Amino acid sequence: MVDFTLTDEQKDLRELAHSFADKEMRKVAWEYDVDGTWPQDVIDKAFEVGLMNTHIPEAYGGPGLDYLSGCIIEEEIGWGCSGIGTSLMANGLASAPVTLGGSEETKKKYLGMLTESAKLASFGLTEPDAGSDVSGMKTRAVKQGDKYILNGSKCFITNGTYADWFTVFAKTDPDSGHRGISAFVVDANAAGVTVDKKEDKMGQRASNTATISFNDVEVPAENLLAEENKGFKLAMMTLDRTRPGVAAMATGIARAAFEFSVEYSKERVQFGVPIAMHQAIQFMIADMSTKVDASRLLTWNSAVLLDQGKRASLISSEAKRFAADSAMEVTTDAVQVYGGYGFIKEYPVEKLMRDAKIMQLYEGTSQIQRLVIAKEVLLPRAVDDLPGADEMAAKASEQSQSDQAAATV
Ligand SMILES: Cc1cc2nc3c(=O)[nH]c(=O)nc-3n(C[C@H](O)[C@H](O)[C@H](O)COP(=O)(O)OP(=O)(O)OC[C@H]3O[C@@H](n4cnc5c(N)ncnc54)[C@H](O)[C@@H]3O)c2cc1C
Numbered sequence: 001m002v003d004f005t006l007t008d009e010q011k012d013l014r015e016l017a018h019s020f021a022d023k024e025m026r027k028v029a030w031e032y033d034v035d036g037t038w039p040q041d042v043i044d045k046a047f048e049v050g051l052m053n054t055h056i057p058e059a060y061g062g063p064g065l066d067y068l069s070g071c072i073i074e075e076e077i078g079w080g081c082s083g084i085g086t087s088l089m090a091n092g093l094a095s096a097p098v099t100l101g102g103s104e105e106t107k108k109k110y111l112g113m114l115t116e117s118a119k120l121a122s123f124g125l126t127e128p129d130a131g132s133d134v135s136g137m138k139t140r141a142v143k144q145g146d147k148y149i150l151n152g153s154k155c156f157i158t159n160g161t162y163a164d165w166f167t168v169f170a171k172t173d174p175d176s177g178h179r180g181i182s183a184f185v186v187d188a189n190a191a192g193v194t195v196d197k198k199e200d201k202m203g204q205r206a207s208n209t210a211t212i213s214f215n216d217v218e219v220p221a222e223n224l225l226a227e228e229n230k231g232f233k234l235a236m237m238t239l240d241r242t243r244p245g246v247a248a249m250a251t252g253i254a255r256a257a258f259e260f261s262v263e264y265s266k267e268r269v270q271f272g273v274p275i276a277m278h279q280a281i282q283f284m285i286a287d288m289s290t291k292v293d294a295s296r297l298l299t300w301n302s303a304v305l306l307d308q309g310k311r312a313s314l315i316s317s318e319a320k321r322f323a324a325d326s327a328m329e330v331t332t333d334a335v336q337v338y339g340g341y342g343f344i345k346e347y348p349v350e351k352l353m354r355d356a357k358i359m360q361l362y363e364g365t366s367q368i369q370r371l372v373i374a375k376e377v378l379l380p381r382a383v384d385d386l387p388g389a390d391e392m393a394a395k396a397s398e399q400s401q402s403d404q405a406a407a408t409v
Helices: 008-035 040-049 067-101 104-116 174-180 231-267 279-307 313-343 349-359 366-378 389-396
Strands: 121-124 140-144 147-158 165-171 181-187 193-198 209-220
Touching (some): 008 040, 008 067, 008 349, 067 104, 067 121, 067 147, 067 165, 067 181, 067 279, 104 121, 121 147, 147 165, 147 181, 174 181, 181 209, 231 279, 231 313, 231 349, 279 313, 313 349, 313 366
Parallel strands (some): 121 165
Antiparallel strands (some): 140 147, 147 209, 193 209
16 A cells, blocks of 8 residues: 655645745746756755755755655656756765765765755766666776776766766776676866766756766775675666656656646637637646646655665656656647647747656666566566665675666666
């Protein structure tokens, strides 16, 4: 049984996030989208009111919120502006491997950095030749005494230009595919770290996406997360926990498009009646409403399973896949409801359609989610409970994922 009754605290969080999205994000969202303006002012305000770093445990200065609360916040943030939202929420992706696999000292230092002031961290997995198939990554970390020497390049890194530290995945055993990957925390100001390129994007233009290069970067050995060659497992455990958040953000985008469409369909008159009177429009609105609600249900289901300590790979991927594809469909239909005006930048829905596209791409494309779902359905794993950080290293040695589905994000 899953109980979706929100606590008073969760209702307050939703109210806080909604009000923030309405007053602080929407007022600049369309303007920042035009030039891809970096939303530092919004980030500072979100940090002040407690809408960032929501999953960092209290021991390291965070609020240690549950996954359902995180998803409630992310839907509102996505409703406000998913471009700014992606930059607000990327600390969650970067910090999850640290929470799961970092030593006490590493957690204090790097998680503490994020909770003391409005600092940012990035998650560095993707490379030019290794996207869905991360086993093809070329970044190398070679141990030399009490440090690792890091060389390579990561692309499409959210907040890369502004991050104070990165979680970087690199090969420590290049002949072992995804079993030869390790994860490290790397300081952005370490010698040899450079930001090479800021991407000019179709949507989510206020978020920062950059290429980061590592040239003979010295990483202290204590910055290794978990154990050597357990980085892939750590990345998969991270994505199981962050995909519900992406699904929530996609739900927020779809909800925004749905609400704009309902409003517009009642105002726009054609053939002597509001277009909402035409059944073709009503059916689009009906499908939008259904997709928004179904996306939220799958998202909350995945979050609640994580909160119950259950392994949630299947439902996290189902939520992310469904909510992302639904956001694309709903925003496309929203443009249709607006007719020609939907295609014009002066109206709100074309931005939502552009923003929605990335939901089907990052943190695993919709095709990759289907691979994970099919694998979980056809070859279900026996272990039901989610291993904690301490258990992870032990369990990681029993590599239980098949190569095809496992080697993809
Ligand atoms: C704006 C933005 C922000 C991002 N942020 C980050 C970040 O912060 N950190 C990070 O590490 N990465 C980030 N990424 C990278 C993102 O996760 C990858 O782009 C994504 O995983 C896909 O990889 P790729 O682009 O190399 O596409 P490819 O892997 O080259 O895929 C191309 C196409 O082939 C399909 N495909 C590939 N393999 C299969 C298969 N086995 N079966 C069926 N279809 C397949 C894909 O679904 C896709 O349609 C970001 C990307 C963008 C655009």
